[in-house]
Amino acid sequence: MKTDLEAPAKEPLSSQDTAIALEGVSRSYRSRRGPVRALARVDLRVRAREALALVGPSGCGKSTLLEIVAGLQEPDEGTVSALGRRGARERLGVCAYMAQRDLLLPWRDALGNAALALEAQGVGRREARRRAAPLFERFGLARFERSLPAELSGGMRQRVAFLRTLLAGREVLLLDEPFAALDSITRGEMQEWLADALAAEERTAVLVTHDVEEAVYLADRVAVLSPRPGSVVAEIEVPLPRPRGRRREAMTDPDFARLVRRALEALER
Amino acid sequence: MRRYLLSALLLAAFVALWQLVASLPGVDDLTLASPAETARAIGRDRSLLASNMWVTLEEVLLGLAIAVALGAGSAILMHLFRPLREAAYPLLVASQAIPVVVLAPLFVLAFDYGIGPKLAIVALICFFPVTVNVLDGLRSVEPELLKLMRSLGASRLSTLVRVELPSALPFFFSGLRVAATVSVIGAVFGEWAGADKGLGRLVLLGNNQLQTARVYAGVVILTLIAVALFALVTLAERAAVPWRRGGTAG
Numbered sequence: 225m226k227t228d229l230e231a232p233a234k235e236p237l238s239s240q241d242t243a244i245a246l247e248g249v250s251r252s253y254r255s256r257r258g259p260v261r262a263l264a265r266v267d268l269r270v271r272a273r274e275a276l277a278l279v280g281p282s283g284c285g286k287s288t289l290l291e292i293v294a295g296l297q298e299p300d301e302g303t304v305s306a307l308g309r310r311g312a313r314e315r316l317g318v319c320a321y322m323a324q325r326d327l328l329l330p331w332r333d334a335l336g337n338a339a340l341a342l343e344a345q346g347v348g349r350r351e352a353r354r355r356a357a358p359l360f361e362r363f364g365l366a367r368f369e370r371s372l373p374a375e376l377s378g379g380m381r382q383r384v385a386f387l388r389t390l391l392a393g394r395e396v397l398l399l400d401e402p403f404a405a406l407d408s409i410t411r412g413e414m415q416e417w418l419a420d421a422l423a424a425e426e427r428t429a430v431l432v433t434h435d436v437e438e439a440v441y442l443a444d445r446v447a448v449l450s451p452r453p454g455s456v457v458a459e460i461e462v463p464l465p466r467p468r469g470r471r472r473e474a475m476t477d478p479d480f481a482r483l484v485r486r487a488l489e490a491l492e493r
Numbered sequence: 494m495r496r497y498l499l500s501a502l503l504l505a506a507f508v509a510l511w512q513l514v515a516s517l518p519g520v521d522d523l524t525l526a527s528p529a530e531t532a533r534a535i536g537r538d539r540s541l542l543a544s545n546m547w548v549t550l551e552e553v554l555l556g557l558a559i560a561v562a563l564g565a566g567s568a569i570l571m572h573l574f575r576p577l578r579e580a581a582y583p584l585l586v587a588s589q590a591i592p593v594v595v596l597a598p599l600f601v602l603a604f605d606y607g608i609g610p611k612l613a614i615v616a617l618i619c620f621f622p623v624t625v626n627v628l629d630g631l632r633s634v635e636p637e638l639l640k641l642m643r644s645l646g647a648s649r650l651s652t653l654v655r656v657e658l659p660s661a662l663p664f665f666f667s668g669l670r671v672a673a674t675v676s677v678i679g680a681v682f683g684e685w686a687g688a689d690k691g692l693g694r695l696v697l698l699g700n701n702q703l704q705t706a707r708v709y710a711g712v713v714i715l716t717l718i719a720v721a722l723f724a725l726v727t728l729a730e731r732a733a734v735p736w737r738r739g740g741t742a743g
Contacts, residue, residue, distance in 0.1 A: 316646065
């Protein structure tokens with residue numbers, strides 16, 4: 225009968241498929257002008273294998289929220305769990321985090337940069353490169369394995385950074401405005417690329433963005449954050465099957481347009 | 494190319510001026526050896542100069558090697574252990590105020606007459622630029638990159654080896670360039686404090702014996718050693734840090 229006690233008593237179904245849970249998460253940080261409240265009592269759940277987009281105005285604490293989930297920070301108040309792991313160190317072990325900038329090492333070629341994720345976990349250099357190589361083929365980077373970051377375009381560099389994030393082998397992918405630094409044409413291409421990659425990889429993903437269309441195009445659900453201090457003001461389901469085909473065509477869909485409008489209304493409220 | 498051409502022109506102008514001043518009626522050979530006399534001295538004394546050059550070169554290279562090993566090593570330790578850095582950094586800066594020229598005779602007393610005191614002096618003056626630059630380089634890594642390594646689950650050592658040390662390489666070479674040029678001065682100081690061979694001693698002896706042309710010849714060779722070391726470090730940097738040559742390759 226001991227096993228029954230260990231099974232979650234409350235809402236057994238929902239906690240089964242909850243990958244990430246935030247309850248009453250608040251976070252302040254000190255600045256020169258005194259304390260700044262970045263997040264105020266954020267409640268949010270991400271289902272397993274779901275792609276959730278977090279949108280909000282600049283400075284609303286989106287990135288702070290993502291770093292808290294990643295285990296790079298702890299909240300001042302509230303609880304966070306990722307796949308049931310509560311401590312920051314434990315969350316680090318199940319989440320892979322990708323920053324806005326590609327952060328590629330200029331002295332390593334593309335393959336070496338992606339392989340860094342494996343080397344960081346103690347895999348030898350040669351073996352790490354061997355294991356990373358098939359992903360280059362799969363994600364449209366074949367023949368760029370030996371290029372140095374300086375020889376790659378912004379979009380290509382971001383792809384390499386994403387492969388590095390995948391190779392970390394974590395169940396949860398946390399993407400912090402991965403395309404914000406790209407020009408709009410490249411960004412469109414990268415959104416389609418990421419949509420396919422996320423569909424192929426079947427992991428839980430949280431994507432921070434300030435681009436509502438990007439959010440609706442890529443995610444199963446969009447959570448809208450208020451201006452600072454950030455808290456979730458709306459959650460919008462996107463009941464369209466993923467991946468959603470060419471971005472330009474998806475955006476002309478009336479359902480798509482309506483969802484974008486709803487998210488924008490929530491943002492402006 | 495144009496840059497080197499201008500430098501060469503400037504050097505030629507300097508040598509011409511030197512020759513001109515040396516040929517003035519009031520200036521005798523003991524006060525100032527002309528470039529021509531210096532060149533003749535280099536040719537005449539070439540075996541004497543060469544054998545002494547090897548002695549000085551050995552002191553310079555070994556002293557530099559010691560400075561690099563100790564300097565880079567202590568920079569890494571100071572980087573890894575913050576209390577150590579905070580305690581040692583002010584002392585490191587203060588150590589630069591010690592007049593090495595004055596220390597040299599004391600080193601001869603402590604380490605005896607051989608190569609020991611020369612190495613100690615070269616290492617002492619080269620230690621500082623190497624240490625400070627490597628330390629700056631290790632600390633120059635962007636915080637975001639360290640965050641990335643943390644999220645990838647990298648250990649402290651792994652981050653040091655894969656991110657911080659490569660990032661510090663250009664800084665290390667800047668420090669080494671400075672160290673390479675001052676190392677020759679260090680070796681000369683060391684020899685002046687007490688030596689029976691070496692270019693520094695040859696120059697000192699030549700001065701006492703009023704062999705002005707030989708003194709100038711020794712100085713020219715010492716300068717050439719420093720310039721050659723500087724160039725060598727620059728070449729090594731190009732080979733070791735190719736990504737810093739900037740822009741797209743090929």
